[in-house]
Amino acid sequence: MALEAQDWAAVWLTLKLAATVTVLLLCVGTPLAWWLARTRSRLRGVVSALVAMPLVLPPTVLGFYLLVLMGPNGPVGGLTQALGLGLLPFTFQGLVLGSLIYSMPFVVQPIQNAIEAIGARPLEVAATLRARPWDSFWTVVVPLARPGFLTAAVLGFAHTVGEFGVVLMIGGNIPGQTRVVSVQIFDRVEAFEYAHAHWLAGSMVAFSFLVLLILYTVNPDARRRAA
């Protein structure tokens, strides 16, 4: 029997969520990591702290504030309503937004560390060889920081797969919409369906182990970079 349709739906939704969040985070996190690695602004400390907050906050706290912000009386909720997008809580889009914030440090920090490790010199060299800034970003920074980007993508993906508290607070438990694997496991346990819970939970353990194993084998200094 292994997994039933509703379990597969949760798995599929989880992968879709994690993939969407990873892609978006690489787009948003890279410029942010770049800025953090290069800036001499006094805001650097504040922004670093904000980015790292999800590492220490209980996910329920994060989820609670997101719920309030995205709710009908919150500023984000007001904005999305004004734009005709409706309200985000208890939707897939809401989950994406919450996960973006929740997994942000896992993407930003490895990229930031990698860019810091490269230093300014290769970019100066590229400039004296007539490379425009955008050109040198793609031909120098990205290849040299590749291990950092790889670590960021894998950790961002895996961490999103593993979230529970934020999902529960802002996503609830709507099949096909917001019911991801971690929530599905919770449901199965609540219903005393331990066999199903075992299959799902065991898959998660295997998945997580495999991802980290690949990461540390392909990219031995990943742990240092992620730290």
Next chain:
Amino acid sequence: MSPTALELRVRHRLPGFELDVDLTLPARGVSVLFGHSGSGKTTLLRCVAGLERAASARIAVHGEVWQDEHGGFVPAWQRPLGYVFQEASLFAHLDVRRNLAYGMRRALGRADAGEIEAMAERFGIAALLARRPDKLSGGERQRVAIARALLTRPRLLLMDEPLSALDAARKQEILPYLERLHDALEIPVLYVTHQIEEAARLADHLVLMEQGRVRAVGPLEEALARVDLPLAQDHEAGVVLRARVEAHEPDWHLTRLGFAGGTLHVSQRALEAGAPVRVRVLARDVSVMLEDSAASSIQNRFACTVAGISAATDPAHALVSLEASGTRLFARVTRRAVTQLGLAPGMAVWAQVKAVALLD
């Protein structure tokens, strides 16, 4: 093309340091920016390259303005220059061939394999084209970096202590390439160093920098022969003489050089008679005698006049300036010797030169 092709007027303030320079340098040849660390020579070079934006500057190369007083600033990647950094600066993710092609493709719009190979040949790196930078020695890396810069066909070459990260043997491996470059290159070179030997071997013009300012500027021979400059106090202090090959003495494996003040013998070199050469004579290798004496193993001797005597940093020593028919040289002797020989300006003496280094 005007003979003063480099116009550098730069004012720049960094924490605890101010650069204030106003220089015009010739369109050809190597201008060495010489000075101790912290004298501002690297900062000046970075301002010329556009890697650092000077607070106020006018930088013009061959009449092309790269920065002006009205806020005009051409970004580094739009300046047709080559820059060789102090330490190896090759792209670690590209092999030698791709490193060489990187700048050429962007500067000329194409990467010509034939031209890359010819340049690699010239710098003795043709066999290394498929290697990654981490599989090269320090000297090889720096040669790749120089070749890479030249392949962009720069109108100005900037070199920031390109030998300082190398040990003595590697330096000797690269210097001949730089000297050849010096002879063949049509463009001006700004070369930063704090090694007097590099300056003597490579410079046409010397810019002596001190605490962010230009202390002296002029042709190499003149600058080295000035006793009032700190160059004269260097352990490696010495002058550079222009000479010509007069004849070879194959029996003795010697080559005789003639200069304005006399002749010098050096180990035989494969040079044609009449060829111009530059020789370096260190102050510590010159001694002074009151009269000529054939009873010496040192045979490079010639008549001079004492032009002056000045103090050396070492209180036991004095620096005697000598003039031999218009050629200036230094002898570093003890103060005791000055007194015992009664040396004084205007005296006719003999200089005895123990060692001569042929630069070309």
